[in-house]
Each structure stands twice: as structure tokens, then as C-alpha cells.
Amino acid sequence: MTEPSSPVPAQFDRQVPQGDDRERLVCTSCGFINYENPKIVVGTVATWEDRILLCRRAIEPRKGFWTLPAGYLEQQEETEAGAMREAWEEARARLEIDQLLAVYAITRLSQVQLIYRARLTDPGVSAGPESAEVGLFTWDEIPWGDIAFPSVHWALGHYRESRGKTGFAPFGNPEGKTGAMHEVGAASS
Amino acid sequence: MTEPSSPVPAQFDRQVPQGDDRERLVCTSCGFINYENPKIVVGTVATWEDRILLCRRAIEPRKGFWTLPAGYLEQQEETEAGAMREAWEEARARLEIDQLLAVYAITRLSQVQLIYRARLTDPGVSAGPESAEVGLFTWDEIPWGDIAFPSVHWALGHYRESRGKTGFAPFGNPEGKTGAMHEVGAASS
Numbered sequence: 001m002t003e004p005s006s007p008v009p010a011q012f013d014r015q016v017p018q019g020d021d022r023e024r025l026v027c028t029s030c031g032f033i034n035y036e037n038p039k040i041v042v043g044t045v046a047t048w049e050d051r052i053l054l055c056r057r058a059i060e061p062r063k064g065f066w067t068l069p070a071g072y073l074e075q076q077e078e079t080e081a082g083a084m085r086e087a088w089e090e091a092r093a094r095l096e097i098d099q100l101l102a103v104y105a106i107t108r109l110s111q112v113q114l115i116y117r118a119r120l121t122d123p124g125v126s127a128g129p130e131s132a133e134v135g136l137f138t139w140d141e142i143p144w145g146d147i148a149f150p151s152v153h154w155a156l157g158h159y160r161e162s163r164g165k166t167g168f169a170p171f172g173n174p175e176g177k178t179g180a181m182h183e184v185g186a187a188s189s
Numbered sequence: 190m191t192e193p194s195s196p197v198p199a200q201f202d203r204q205v206p207q208g209d210d211r212e213r214l215v216c217t218s219c220g221f222i223n224y225e226n227p228k229i230v231v232g233t234v235a236t237w238e239d240r241i242l243l244c245r246r247a248i249e250p251r252k253g254f255w256t257l258p259a260g261y262l263e264q265q266e267e268t269e270a271g272a273m274r275e276a277w278e279e280a281r282a283r284l285e286i287d288q289l290l291a292v293y294a295i296t297r298l299s300q301v302q303l304i305y306r307a308r309l310t311d312p313g314v315s316a317g318p319e320s321a322e323v324g325l326f327t328w329d330e331i332p333w334g335d336i337a338f339p340s341v342h343w344a345l346g347h348y349r350e351s352r353g354k355t356g357f358a359p360f361g362n363p364e365g366k367t368g369a370m371h372e373v374g375a376a377s378s
């Protein structure tokens with residue numbers, strides 16, 4: 001999950017545009033309104049038999065820690081197609097989407113995550129440019145102490161709860177959890 | 190569903206920033222990169238007994254046509270909270286979210302819609318500033334000829350399919366449907 005970022009130039013100011021009810025970033029030079037909206041992250045818990053695909057991050061944030069293949073949905077892209085693209089970019093993985101596993105809201109980051117349950121169509125995975133390595137792990141082999149983000153813990157736990165189920169309602173944030181980084185060490189199973 | 194829009198000033202140009210693989214809007218004057226990402230619409234099919242809440246739009250696009258209470262998720266907002274806020278803003282409706290009914294991708298608009306099934310906690314609804322009027326309709330009373338958007342047809346049909354079901358997987362776009370406006374006249378049931 002790469003976070004695109006661009007410093008906001010000095011001529012942008014927080015103002016409430018006419019007819020609006022919230023502050024927006026407005027360029028004081030030309031009047032351009034830079035509407036900021038929550039971003040959509042699409043990702044997968046993808047398996048080959050009883051093994052789960054994880055990627056060790058080659059980039060910040062959380063370089064060296066393990067994550068699920070996931071990233072920002074692009075313009076004009078369907079959510080399932082985006083999840084498949086990310087799995088290819090980060091792990092050279094080809095997969096079939098099964099169903100929506102979870103919808104998580106990371107309000108601190110204004111991020112909505114759509115995580116799908118998926119099956120690899122081929123176990124031949126390898127690291128893409130944003131991954132240092134990738135691997136297929138049984139539940140007990142998962143590097144629990146080196147997971148990158150709280151929501152990766154959630155998705156793995158929810159995947160396990162969903163095993164053997166079809167046609168279920170997607171999971172949400174675990175009760176009381178916001179995705180704050182101090183939650184990353186919480187027990188996962 | 191209001192669409193925030195701001196004309197892109199002339200000094201913005203489409204360029205591939207260093208380290209990126211896609212064209213972005215870059216300000217040729219100051220280098221600010223205006224990342225564009227798909228937007229999240231949150232909405233509800235909200236009912237009181239066997240009646241469904243609809244709002245007649247007081248604003249363009251599709252002014253005068255009927256829609257579900259829905260709009261853009263705001264920064265730092267949870268999806269269910271956003272759906273409840275929109276129901277209040279557009280129909281002064283108070284409701285309880287039941288479960289995620291559907292996830293639609295309107296790729297033409299780079300929009301992902303999260304539509305929840307909900308119950309009104311009070312039948313006293315009234316038009317907010319973006320609605321000309323609001324109403325509670327039985328299935329047969331729905332103004333089928335005056336529905337604002339294709340995805341409103343989809344959500345109503347999926348709501349009907351979901352009746353009596355709990356814990357189901359959310360629906361997606363109907364097979365082959367993209368949300369193009371020529372689809373709005375398609376049969377809804």
C-alpha cells in the first residue's frame with residue numbers, strides 16, 4: 001500500500017467555498033478547489049490450498065514488515081479489477097476473486113479498505129517492485145510479530161472466521177478498533 | 190448525490206511524475222500534484238414497514254427525479270456514519286443501518302457506491318435543502334418512470350431480492366451494467 005503524497009504549496013488555504021459547509025483547500029492564487037475525499041484501498045486475502053499470500057514491504061511505511069497485496073484503487077477502475085492488479089503488481093500473483101471479505105474504515109487516514117477473499121490460480125508468485133519478498137504461509141507459519149498494519153491482522157482473522165462459509169456479510173472493523181498503529185501488536189487470533 | 194466540481198485551472202498539465210507510472214494533474218507553476226482517486230458514495234435503502242424512502246432531487250444533475258439518500262463520504266468519516274448523515278441531510282431521516290446491501294462501481298464517474306439496507310427509526314421524514322420533496326413508497330407506488338440514476342434501480346431491485354435474508358454477500362453491478370445513463374429506462378423488477 002503506497003500512499004501518494006504531494007506537499008500542499010503555500011498558496012493553498014483552508015476556506016469554506018460558497019455554497020459549501022466545510023473547509024476545503026483553495027488556491028488563493030487561482031481559486032482552484034482541491035476537494036479531498038477518502039481514498040479506497042483494494043486488497044486480497046489470497047490463498048493456494050491452505051496457504052495465505054503475504055508480501056514483505058520493500059518501501060516505507062513499515063518497510064520490512066509483512067502485508068497483504070493491496071493498494072489504492074485507480075480512476076475508472078472496478079474494485080475487483082483493482083484488487084487483482086495490486087496482487088499482480090506486488091506479488092506477480094494471478095487470482096480469482098471469491099467474495100468481499102471485509103470493509104474497513106481507517107478514519108485517521110480517511111481510507112476505506114475493500115478486502116476480497118481470493119484463490120490463486122497458480123502458486124508461482126514472486127516479488128514485484130514494492131515487495132522485498134513474497135511467500136505462501138500456513139496459519140501457523142504467518143510471521144505474526146512482523147505484520148505491517150493492524151488491518152492486516154483483522155483481515156487474516158476475518159479470513160479464518162470465514163473459512164467454509166459462502167454468501168456471508170462482509171466483516172467490518174473489529175469492535176472499538178480504528179486501525180491506530182499501536183493496535184498492531186494486538187493478538188490476532 | 191451532489192458532485193463537487195471545480196474547473197481545473199490552465200496551469201495544470203497531465204504529466205507522469207517521477208517514480209509514478211500514470212499521468213497525474215501537475216501544476217506547471219508550483220509542481221503540486223493533484224492526485225485524483227475514485228470517490229466513495231454512501232447511501233441507503235431505508236424503510237418504514239413496507240415503504241421505501243425516496244427523495245426528489247432539488248438540484249442538478251437529474252433535478253426533479255427520484256433518488257435514494259446518498260452522497261460523498263467525507264474525510265475522517267466512517268461509511269455507515271456517512272450514510273446516516275446523508276439520510277439526515279437529504280430527508281431529515283433517522284435510521285439504523287442493517288447491513289451492506291451492495292457495492293457498485295460506476296467506473297465512468299470513478300465512483301464506488303456503498304449502499305446499506307436500513308430501517309427508519311421514525312417515519313417523520315421531510316425534505317432537506319437538496320430535496321424538493323421526500324416520500325415513503327410501497328413497491329407499487331415507486332415512481333419508476335422518474336428514477337434519477339441507473340444505480341437507484343439496481344439498489345431497489347437488490348433490496349427486494351434481499352428481503353427476508355440476513356447475513357448475505359452484498360450485491361454488485363448487475364451483469365454487464367456500467368451505470369451509463371441510457372440504462373436508466375431499463376426494467377427494474
